[in-house]
Amino acid sequence: MKELDQVVIRFAGDSGDGMQLAGNRFTVVTSLIPNDLATLPDFPAEIRAPAGTVAGVSSFQIHFSDHDILTPGDKPDVLVAMNPAALKVHLSSLVPGGVILANVDAFDERSLSKAGYSSNPLDGDELNSYRVYRIPMTKLTLEACKDAGVKPRDAERSKNFFALGLVSWMYTRPIEPTIDWIKKRFASNELVREANLRSFKAGYNFGETAELFESQYEVAPATFRGGIYTSVTGNTALAWGLIAASRLAKMPLFLGSYPITPASDILHELAKLKEFGVKTFQAEDEIAGAGSALGAAFGGSLAVTTTSGPGIDLKAETIGLAAHLELPMVIVDIQRVGPSTGIPTKTEQSDLSAVVYGRHGESPVPVVAARSPSHAFEAAIEACRIAVKYRTPVYLLSDGYIANSSEPWMLPDVSKIEPIDPNFLEAPNHVDDEGKSSYWPYVRDPETFARQWALPGTPGMEHRVGGLEHQDGSGSVSYDPLNHERMVQLRQAKVGAIAKDIPPVELNDPDGPGGADVLLVSWGSTYSAVMAGVKRVRTRGMKAAMAHLMYLNPFPANLGEVLSHYRKILVPEINSGQLCTMLRAAYLVDAQSISKVQGLPFKTAEIEAAIMDVIDND
């Protein structure tokens, strides 16, 4: 038994090989050790890419350790390659000397040629610098299922469990939780259950008896703060955050949505959770997704619409109306590679400019971004809080990486989360010259500029709101030039006032403000790689500071002051420098963009290199 402090494993195979399932089950047992972990699922862009081709390869990477980690790891130490295409796609990212567990049965002539190999790499010299294990996974799986009454074609599909069993043995994962899970998950299908159980055990036993492997490895439990933990993906945490916000505000949750990758799982999750009084509506398109949410908001629901890039273009006009009517709603954008359909399954942060600026007219909308899978819970509650308190649409940004990857999450004490007060108005707020009382929809709180809001169904509060410019206070249609200017300023001031209501940006600089040679500004999912990169250069004695932005509009009130301490500012983004441009415009600072647009998150090493580069060139 050898001790390791951390390992990165990548399960890769054809999209029909069940690699996501194997990866997810491995994640669950790893969380039980408990190791700290982060995962990165990577799906083929097409659902039905031809089997066996490089386009059809699906992978799942997990990084686990005995210490605090932030990212799914730059390069895998172990590659499970279920077919030649998987090897072809992923070999270059494996660490030198890394382990390859290859399903040798899949390396036949046909599969090799489909993957574009003219000869079998398992036989040549190409893999000499790796530790290659040629394992007949298909054959051993069929063998294990021989007496189970399963047809060979069906039995073969259990080979992902064989691989899972083998890797579980190699890294001394407990097997009971997986066995229990298989029994439960396939309770109604005896044959599949048997095949999966036998294959899983066969894989595990193969490790033990084959004498192929020098030793098993152990990754000791990480130290976690005391508490109850679960493992969540970003989309699940976000959906749960919306439900929690609905409870905190005592407003029923309404979701209007149109399916789109990688946002659909939020719709799926909320559609299941009707016991929380959630109403989900799969609309005819994204426009109706947003429109139905705005209609529900008018009726007093906590209204949400979820989508990804192409959908936000369609929703823009409705969001402008919501900003104009001053009604709360949350627009969730799980960003993916654009423009146009782009690469739907890959991640990007390229919608930032669109959500901040992408509407006609002066139409300010607050923007909040989740930084990690579990943080999506908190970010969702915060987006809802701002929306309800300020009567405004709020954009909640996540991305494909956060959406599908998972991490351990110490569960918050939900009873301690601050309630959200919708503060509905139930009695008239205006008396006219003749002493008649009525409700004026645009009477505001002098500090927050939030308007007083009454719901339909309340007698005596009947009123009309609309997309035509209206008089502040009464809400009557008004084309008065000065009133329009005042309304533009008020709507802007209201969003601006949120800066006083959010925490100041936290500066992470061990030497105090201005102490470090460079400041890195992260937002959204770049948080983890930037944090890991900063930590790593510090271990080499370099001085790097970091500030992470959860709020992209408005910026925290102290951001300008924090930036002013640094001569060198780096802004790594999975786009071409959108936040960087905003910071330069807002604060006249010489921030430099570190841009990556490959549909993949930053690697720690890339951040590290960028920091060294700027410090070395000083």
Next chain:
Amino acid sequence: MTDVATTNGKVTSRKDWASDQEVRWCPGCGDFTILAAMQTMLADIGARRESTVFVSGIGCSSRFPYYMNTYGIHSIHGRAPALASGLAIARPDLDIWVITGDGDALSIGGNHFIHAMRRNININIVLFNNQIYGLTKGQYSPTSEVGSVTKSTPYGSIDTPFNPISLALGAEATYVARTHDMDRNHMMEVLKRAHEHKGTSFVEIYQNCNVYNDGAFSDITGKDRRADYLIPLVHGQAIRYGQNGEYGVARGDDGHLHLVRVDEVGEDALLIHDESLDNPSQAFELSRLARGPHEPTPIGIFRSVERPEYGYEVARQVAEVESKKGIGDIAALLQSSGTWTVN
């Protein structure tokens, strides 16, 4: 309880339903009589102002909510059915009207329009059909007849128009009616029935735009020719029209509906109108009798049938799950995919 209309315990009359905003349509516009019919009908039936919401898109017609002393949203072009759908699902207790135009509902908003009816969401869609874009000053619309000369079709339009009744029937609508702006009593009757209907009600109103498309429906609505051009649809009665009832609708030997002379086919051959037929085919055939408002045109309720209402079904599913699983507990939800404890 009296049988007089009340809102919030007070008797209402038409003026209680009028807002304090000055009505700004062109003098003589058909929209005025529709507004009057709506206000009078709601007062008459004792609707409650506080639970009535008018949602509109954009267009002359879509200014309507500003003039109603109820809750209202003047939204964006074509999207009123989408907003109204969300509101109706979230708040089944409300009475929701969608006010729309031929451009608003059938051009930019066509998708929302058909899907609301398909789902049978409890909203009343009132389409002011003037066969023109009024607000944008006179371009042709999806209901303009072929050959219409408008600002954007100086040589005559070449696209085939929609027949809104046929479209609604094709979209699975459960209540489909047509009326016109020159007959307040008929409008009130059709709107009242729309209001009573559970699910989506669709009412097309032939509305005169006296500025950009004056007289588009005058054959049907004008007192002089009305008898020969307006075919009244009355449930349970033979479909018959003409100064002296000399014309009617009957099914011919070819299996299709035709306009007939009663003295040629005999009274017994006339089609008896049945708005409650589950199969929409006959209603559809009636909607095809006239190719445009210059031919004898059926006016009245084409179809009125029952089908589960969407908002009710949504609420029923929620209630069923709540009673089966118990009201959700957030702390338990966060632990639902398995946990581990660190001391």
